[in-house]
Amino acid sequence: MLNLQRTAMFAAVADAGSFTAAAESMGLTKAVVSFNIRQLEDELGVTLLLRSTRRLTLTEAGVLFHQRSVRLLQEAERLQDDVRANHAGLTGELRITTTPEYGSQVVVPLLAEFSQQHPELRVRYVSSSQHADLISERFDVAIRLGTLADSRYHAALISNFTILPVAAPGWLANHPVGSLEHLAQAEWIVHERLPSPLHWQVKDADGNLVAFEIKKAPRLYADSAQALMAFAHAGCGVALLPEWLVRNALNSGVLVSLLPGYTFAQQGIYAVYPDAQHVPAKVRTFIDFMRARVN
Secondary structure, three states: OOOHHHHHHHHHHHHHOOHHHHHHHHOOOHHHHHHHHHHHHHHHOOOOEEEOOOOEEEOHHHHHHHHHHHHHHHHHHHHHHHHHHHHHOOOEEEEEEEOHHHHHHHHHHHHHHHHHHOOOEEEEEEEOOOOOOOOOOOOOEEEEEEOOOOOOOEEEEEEEEOEEEEEOHHHHHHOOOOOHHHHHOOOEEEEOOOOOOOEEEEEOOOOOEEEEEOOOOOOEEEOOHHHHHHHHHOOOOEEEEEHHHHHHHHHHOOOEEOOOOOEEOOEEEEEEEOOOOOOOHHHHHHHHHHHHHHO
């Protein structure tokens, strides 16, 4: 029978790259961790780690065992959390990630309220513009916006949001936009992580779909909506931004929405998780909580 405690020690060593760092992270001594790794290798009958004075290297068997053991340990933790949740509420740790902008405005306030409702649950939040590998980085759920293309994971739709072309009043005074053709020839600030940032489907006032393409080669690109909004605020041109992000700027007149008679395709807010067969109680509960609050 595989010893889960020793498996967890091996995963910690593989992730940290050293016995010392792994021991410190687990609150154990280096000698205890080293002994248990040797015992694990004896039980399996294979060498998992190649040790030298300067570095540790995973063997081919070690790489395979690490990949499978991460999933096994996650499943064991989920089982433990679910059993405890049925008895005494949510426990363990909820690891969650999303973009900095949506995180600060929406997710973090919701997590604060959620954690107060579940005082036995630890919350670990990471903001990043890059999409994390949920399995290797051990996230329970990622909140992602837009259109999903990654089929490795499963997703639950939380809500939808509107995106708007916006610009600063000063820029608009010098570059009036009175038609879709004018908008296509405008100076655009482009989100470089979108799959097709220059091509969109828009609806006119009658609900008809119209193909829209940015004609003028953009000079400014950014990898976050916050950066795009800052460029637009500085008078650099037009940016296509979420309504929830620019709402205050529009209300205060710092930014202006262009061509309100046209509507860009709505975008989704998704909770993405790695395993559809066993969704942990803490993930299911947070998704339901977030869906109720956002909507």
